[in-house]
Every structure is written in C-alpha cells, then in structure tokens.
Amino acid sequence: MASLTLSKSLFLYFFSFSMICLSFSSPREFSILNYNDDLDKFTSEEELFELFQVWQRNHERLYETLDEMLKRFEIFKNNVKYVKEENAKRTSDYDYRLGLDQFSDLTLEEFKETYLFDMDPIVRSSIGEPDSDYCPNAPQSLDWRDFGAVTDVKNQKQCGSCWAFSSTGAIEGINKIANNTLVSVSEQQLVSCDPNSYGCSGGQAFFAFEYVIKNGGIASEEDYPYEAINGTCDHEKKKIALTIDGYGNVTSLSEQSLFCAVSRQPVSVYIYATTQDFQFYKGGLFDGSSCTNVSHWNTTHAMLIVGYDSFGDGLDYWIVKNSWGKDWGDNGYIYIKRNTGDPYGVCNFNCYAYYPTKNILELDSAI
Template sequence: MTLFSSTLSLLVLCFSCADFAYYALARDFSILGYSPDDLKCTLKLNTLFESWGAEHGKFYESIDDKLHRFEIFKENLMHIDETNKKTRNYWLGLNEFADLSQEEFRNRYLGLNVDYLEKQEESSPEDFVYKDVVSLPKSIDWRENGAVTNVKNQGSCGSCWAFSAVAAVEGINQIVTGNLTSLSEQELVDCDTSLNKGCHGGLMEHAFTYIMTHGGLRKEEDYPYVMKEGTCKEKKEQTELVSINGYHKLPKNNEESMLKALAHQPISVGISASGRDFQFYRGGVFDGFCGFRVDHGVTAVGYGTTKDLDYIIVKNSWGPKWGEKGYIRMRRNIGMSEGICGIYSLGSFPAKNK
C-alpha cells in the first residue's frame, strides 16, 4: 500500500484509462500539453510523483518527509506549468531537483565563493590576451572539436568551482596536445584548501593557481570523484599529471571579449543560478530569471545562433539529465553589459604552452 492509497481510493473517478496511457507516453515527465484538470487531480499528481521518484532513485525515511517532499514537488510542478505557458524561447521540465525548495537547492548545488569575488580586482581590457583578435567564426562548439569531456555530476557538494576549472583545463589541454583527458575534481576538493573550501565553495582562479603551482592535476581515474570532501592523497612519482602555465581573466562585463576567448578555448565563468527557472531548465535558449547574485561556476564551451537567437553554450555539472543533456544555451546580445545571469561578470581561462 502506497503512502497516498487511502486518499487515492476516494479519487478514482478523476481519471480514466486514456489518462494513464497519456502519462505512460510522457516518459520524459514533461508537463507540456497536460490539461489544467490533470494538475488538479491528486491521483494524477501522485502517479507523476511516484514515477518521477522511481526515475531518479528517490527514497524518503518517513511518511512525513515524503508528504513534505510531495508538497514541494507540487509547488515546483505548478511553477513549471505556469512558466511554460508564458515563455517563448525556452521551457522547463521536471528533474531530480523537483522535491527541493529553492533554499535547499541553493545550499546543496551552488558553491561559488562570492565573498572573495567581491574583493577581486577587475582585469583591464588592455591586458586581455585576445584583445587584438579581429575575425571571429559565426559559431564555435568545442564539443564538436573534441575538447569537452562527458558531462559530470557534482552531486550535493558545492564543488561547482572545481568542475568549472577542470573543464576549462581539459579543453586547453586537448587543444594544445590533441589528447582529451578527464581530470580530477576530487583532487581540487581535497587538496586545494588554502582559499577554496571544498564542498562549501571556491573560485576557479584559485583552482588554476593550485594546478599551476603543484605541477599539474591528476587524471580522474587516478583520483575519482566521491561527491564529498576527503583527505588529500599524496601524488605518486609515476602518476601522470596535466599541467598549465597560468591563467588569464576576462575583462568584466564585456561580451566581445568573451566571444574572442571562446573562439580559442573553453572558458570558466560565474553565473547566477539560484532562480527556479534555471533549476528546472529543460531546453531552448534561456533568457529567464536566474537570481540576484553570481553563485555558480560553469564552463562556456561555444556560441552560436538559432532562429535569430544568439546564445552561449554552457556546460553544467548537474549530470546529463539536467537541461539539454547537461548543457544550457544562454542567450546573448540582450543589451545588458553583465549578460544573462551575469555570465560576463566573472570569466577566466587557463594558459598552456605548446
């Protein structure tokens, strides 16, 4: 007997076999096309909740906790439904975060060290390494050029800064050497602790400094990710390392500089990602509300245009089930210097000699 069986037995008349067939076909759990009555029927909401929970391996320790999560799930579902009625360029859908409140989501999955960010000196456009670039390709996608590893999952550890930095290093290493090597975020979480704080946040520039001053970063297979902080493991002499020679900052709030850099390599960027639209992004060119401050580290891996909408391709670290197989296309040319979600406010990228 399920948690809601006593309630559900009183609501049998609110559904039909055709309704169940419709839900069975909607295996991606998108609520696009569901009628308003579907979202008012407790049985159908419970069916969706149970199917979603099975899909994402959800387990609750008590009935009270499950009831609490069901209420949050319903609230998030209603937001997704209402948003999809209004938006034109992107859409939302259910994902593994659907039973989390916004506050819980922020505390578990966002980890950029914004306190340190406020103390950072701005980079001068005159010092920008790609400032003299004149001709840019209309589009670039470093995934197609073999410089991006598979989408990874940070889990409920605020280590986004490590994933952002590692993806940028993986990219420049492939561009320079021709070898795409998956590198260790866990080493940064465990060992880069002088300024970064493991699962409690950090900054990509500190990670670049660590990699540069410690002879390089180990491969992921040599130091696998465990979604929590651990004790730093000493490097062995025979362990292969991937090194960089330094890093550069992007000029703040400068879209042209971002595109110039992206034409040459993947870029670590900070964005605001605490808004519910970002939490449940499913596809399209995102131009919705993100939040009020930069709080999440991601990696820009290209740019392009579709249906007259210019966008930047961003690799996230919430697994391949989020967004467009782990990616989001974020709209550019929106008339704001800081860009959508503040994407131009904090950018940096590693340097590696040929």
C-alpha cells in the same frame, strides 16, 4: 501535517495502488521525459501523486518517514504548478522551457543550500597572457565539442563543487587544443587538495588554476575518482595527467572579450543561478528574465562555456556545460542569451570568467 491536502491514510492508499500499477508498466511508458512533454494532463491529486511516484523511481529517491514523503510531495506539487505556469508564458519556440528534474522535490532555498554558493566579488589578476577583445578571425559560430575538446557531462552530486568541475573542464579543453589529447581530470583532487577553496562549500576557478600550476599538474579522473565529499588530500593519487602554465581572467563586463576568449578555448564562468527557472531549466534560450532584480556582480554557480551560436536573426547564445548530470537542462547543457545590451550579461554572466593557458603559439582563434 493537518494542512496537507492528503491525509496519511489516503496517501498510503494512493501509494499502494500506484506501486502496483507501476510494477506492471514498462520504463518507456513511465519515462519522466514523456511526462515533461505534457505535464498539463496531470491535474488531479491522484494523477500528481502517480507522477510523483514515477519521478521517485526514476531518480531512486527514498524517504525515511511518511511525514518526509508527504512534505516532499507537497513541494513537488508546488514545483509542478510553477513549471506549468511558466511554460504557459512562452510565446516562441526559442523561449526557454522548464521541466521536472532531479531537483523537483526541493524548495529553492534547499536547492541553493546544497548546490549553490555566494561568490566573493573578486576579479583576480592574470598569470600568463593578457586578455584581449580583438579576434577578427573568430568564427561566427563555434562548438568545442565538435573538436573533441569537451568531456562528457559530469555530476557533482550533493556537493557544492561546481567550481572544480568548471575548472577541470577548462583544463581538459586547453590541453586537447594544445596537445590533441583529451583526458578527464580529477575534480576530487581540487575539492580535497586546493588549500584556498572550500571543497563542497564553494571555491574559485583561479584558485584551482593556481593550485594546479603550483602542484605541477593534476591527476586524471581515473587515478583520483570523484567522491562528492571534502575528503583528505591523498598524495598517493596525485599522478600528473595534465598541466597548465598560467591563467587569464576575461575583462569584466566585456562581452567581446568573453567572445574572443571562447573562440580560443572553453572558459570557466560564473552566473547567478538562484532562481526556480534555472533550477528547472530544460531547454531553449535562457534570457535571465527570472533574475532581473539581482544585484550586479552577484553570482552563485560556476559552469563551462564551450561555444556560441545563434537561433535565427539576432538571437545569439552561449553554449554552456553544467555539472548536474544529463537529466538537468538540455542533456546537461544550457543555452544562455548573449549580446543582450546589458554589460553584466544574463544573470551577471559577464562578470567573472577565467581560462587556463598553455605555452603554445598565440593565435586570434585556436581554430
């Protein structure tokens, strides 16, 4: 630990002093959101340590040993430095910005090990309606949240179950569109019961859809609550709340097909997310500049597309719901640039996308 800037004794001094200060401060005064607005003012070791303590309190982060705290503080400082440096490169209000979040004491490798996984390059055949890139009646902008087809942002916690949250979001959305009923369904059932996926170690949306079809439906979140563990499939909790009749996969590398699919319903999608820019994303138009050297077809995270829109002239974007809680991103969402001219899309966003189907009247667009 000799390489650390702070000695343990000095660290303990700062710790004791800062905790006294924090005990007399209001939560508003020490909001992490306020710090993100002006991180540049934290420059000295003492100021960074105070920031670290406030961040710990906001995220209820406790460490078992002083050595572990020192290690996490060093990682935290490096991450703050990275966030500052990247934000300084912004040239437009539309450029994406970074900030502190619940992952700020993790290295990129640690972040990947817990929250991301390498997806096998599989394009699955559809069960149901064929994919189409023809949707002349699709609106120029759309947000399925405005139609009540999107549940609140959820949190997968320390379990690599993004695939389950992406899948349930798509199931919730199509059932709201088809039946006018929005029900939050169980990610835990997929994590514990889907025999073809790997629970907290990753999975596939199409396997999740196949499981729901074969099972005759999926339970509600209320009946089968999320535990963030692999667990054992509990057949007593499998009361059916929603069903699907089939699923489709969007034609790979066809952004128009993806556009048409999203014009009909929320869509499960995969992306390469193993970058610090994704780890600390806080808002703005994410353009994938941090993953330009990533191999084609390589994806590590699943999310849910809930709409699309544009920032001014030619700045088209997808509205994407994540499953890392509201502290990540823009209240749990990320805006990903579309129509970039790259067939693979931003960070391979156009490679894999899936959607569940219901036996309802087929329209060019669901609205």
